[in-house]
Every structure is written in structure tokens, then in C-alpha cells.
Amino acid sequence: MSIGQEIKQSFKQGSLHTKLIYVNIGVFLAVSIVNVIMLISGNRDYFSLLEWLQVPSYLPHLISTPWTLVTYMFTHENLFHILFNLLALYWFGQIFLRFFTQKQLLSTYLWGGLAGGILFVLAFNAIPLFVEMKYLSVMIGASASIMAITFAAATYAPNHTIYLLFFGEVRLKYIALVYLIIDLISIAGTNAGGHIAHLGGALAGYLIALKLKQNSTTNLGLGWVEGIFNVFSSERNKMKVVHKRNMSDMEYNATKVKRESNINDILDKINKTGYESLTKEEREELFKLGNKN
Known part of the structure; x- marks a missing residue:
């Protein structure tokens, strides 16, 4: 079996958590390969796939590319960015799945990304400090979605303990609180838009956990998305044969x-x-x- 076939089979048989990671890696490789090809072609003003995937804060640009509110949360530009985010997605995703389902993980990821993207756009069009930056400000990355997953788990099970190197056992609510404080004080830094988006993701995760406490079986209104991730699933591409049972x-x-x-x-x-x-x-x-x- 070739490497490509092994990857394809792994994607088909993997959980929704695994598929989220694969999609992020796939988009990263596509962006990187296109950029390399255009760069070595000798065109200084080369086409970048990022222009069609990153979410802009300038409303006229966003209206012409509305899909970027979704694509940005699967997009990364450099290796360290995607490596850090995917490690966090894997780690906090595993914690999330101790309490919730794969489908709820996918829905939380998407709602957190949407909330982060919308708050980013609103902030850069409403807050005077950022208004002048809105014409050139764009955003990519899965961190708002990961914040939603983290805060959903921390809200639902705040006293759940995990082991951290050098710190020992730490309750999940304190990890979420540290992330929240870092994002709040970092808004004054160079990546204000990203930290604002993190706050949007955190808020979404908090609200999702409250909803799941009321009804732990809800699909959070995005159950249809699972079909998109399973479109290449072998089970869906094969004819289903039902055999009559012989037992009484x-x-x-x-x-x-x-x-x-x-x-x-x-x-x-x-x-x-x-x-x-x-x-x-x-x-x-x-x-x-x-x-x-």
C-alpha cells in the first residue's frame, strides 16, 4: 500500500477529531505548495491561496468572500503556527471527548471559529483603536476554535485535573483562566485581532457547555457538517446489504x-x-x- 493510500485509508477510518487535524494539515500543505510554485515561477507579485482563505476585517472584502469566515479556521501559514495549534487541538480535543461526543467536538470547533471571526470583524469596525487597521487586517488559524473546545470542557468539568510538566496536577478551570488572562492583556500587542478572536471562541465554548449541561445529547445545530467530513468515507461509498436474521x-x-x-x-x-x-x-x-x- 502506498503512502497516499495509507493516508486516505486513515482519513476514512479516523474519527471526526482525527479528520479535523487532517483537514488543517491538508490546507496548510496546499497553501505552502501553491506559494512555492508561484514564487519559483519568478513572479514577485505571485498569487497566494491565502487571499481566498483568510478572513478580512474590511466589510466590503468580507461580503465578496463570505466563505472565509469558515476557511480561515482551517488555515495556517507557517510550520510553528500549525504545529502549536494542532498539538493544542489534539490535547484539548482528547479532554473534550471525555465528556462529549465526536459530533459535538466538530460543532464546537466550528461555532468557536465563527464566533472568533465575527468578533474580530466587529472589533475592527467598531473600536476606534482598530478602525484604521481594518483595511489591511486579516486573520487565519484554528486557535479561536481550540479556545472554544478548551472553555467548553473547562466550563462543563472545571475541577477535572490534568498533569502538566513542572506543575503537576492542575485543574482545567485554571488552565482556561490563564489563557483568558493572556489574551486580555495581549490585545494591546501586535496581534490584537487574533487575541480578540480567542475571546470570541472562549465565549462560544462557555455558552456551548451551558447548553450541553441542559441537554448532553444535542448536536449543537451543526449535525449536517458531519456529512461533509464523511463524504469520502468508505461506508458511504459502498452499497449496503441487509441480511435477514436467522434468530428468533x-x-x-x-x-x-x-x-x-x-x-x-x-x-x-x-x-x-x-x-x-x-x-x-x-x-x-x-x-x-x-x-x-
Whole structure:
């Protein structure tokens, strides 16, 4: 199997969390490759794919490229930017998934990015300090979306502890608070737009957690997005064959009850000892259940 086939298979079989990471990497590679090709062509004013993906704060430009409110949250320009963001996405995404589902992770990512982009545009068109910068100010990066994921988890389970090198065990609410303070005091710096967007993402994550506390099964209004991420899924590209079962109704119901009991036992184990304590067989059973939802 070639490297390309292995990557394609990994994307098909991966969770929505994994696919988010892959999409960010794919967009980064596309932007980088296009920039290199245009640069070595000798054109000083070369075309940049970023112009079609980054969100502008100047309203006439935004109106002509409205899709950038979505594409910007998957776009990075340099290696350190994407490396830091994807590490944070993986880490906080894993914490988020201890309490919520893959679909809710995807929805939180998108709502956080939208909130961050909208607050960025509003700030640069309404706050006198930034108004003069709006004509040239643009933004890219997944950090507002990651802030939403972080704050959703911290709001839902503020006393959940994680281990940090040099600090030991730290409660999630304190990590979120440190991020919030850093963004607030950094608005006076050179990347004001980015830090304002972080605050928008944090607010979205907070509101999402409050909603999930009321109804933990809600899809947050963006359930349709999962279809876009699964468009290349092998399960959706194959004809589904349904075989008539040979067991009696009594046997079928008994099997169903046993399966549901196993799932409840797995969920109780996650609540008590965390996802990492699950065996390989228990994780596979939970994964099969998630694919049926």
C-alpha cells in the first residue's frame, strides 16, 4: 500500500477529531505548495491561496468572500503556527471527548471559529483603536476554535485535573483562566485581532457547555457538517446489504439487551476511571456504537 493510500485509508477510518487535524494539515500543505510554485515561477507579485482563505476585517472584502469566515479556521501559514495549534487541538480535543461526543467536538470547533471571526470583524469596525487597521487586517488559524473546545470542557468539568510538566496536577478551570488572562492583556500587542478572536471562541465554548449541561445529547445545530467530513468515507461509498436474521425475536431481543448492558458498563467505567482505562475490546465496542449514531 502506498503512502497516499495509507493516508486516505486513515482519513476514512479516523474519527471526526482525527479528520479535523487532517483537514488543517491538508490546507496548510496546499497553501505552502501553491506559494512555492508561484514564487519559483519568478513572479514577485505571485498569487497566494491565502487571499481566498483568510478572513478580512474590511466589510466590503468580507461580503465578496463570505466563505472565509469558515476557511480561515482551517488555515495556517507557517510550520510553528500549525504545529502549536494542532498539538493544542489534539490535547484539548482528547479532554473534550471525555465528556462529549465526536459530533459535538466538530460543532464546537466550528461555532468557536465563527464566533472568533465575527468578533474580530466587529472589533475592527467598531473600536476606534482598530478602525484604521481594518483595511489591511486579516486573520487565519484554528486557535479561536481550540479556545472554544478548551472553555467548553473547562466550563462543563472545571475541577477535572490534568498533569502538566513542572506543575503537576492542575485543574482545567485554571488552565482556561490563564489563557483568558493572556489574551486580555495581549490585545494591546501586535496581534490584537487574533487575541480578540480567542475571546470570541472562549465565549462560544462557555455558552456551548451551558447548553450541553441542559441537554448532553444535542448536536449543537451543526449535525449536517458531519456529512461533509464523511463524504469520502468508505461506508458511504459502498452499497449496503441487509441480511435477514436467522434468530428468533426472543433471541434477538436478548442479544440487544446484553449489548446495551455492555455499553452502559463501559460508560460507567469511563465516568469512574476515564477513557484510558478501557480495554481494546471495550474501545472497539464503543467505536461501533458511535458509528451507529
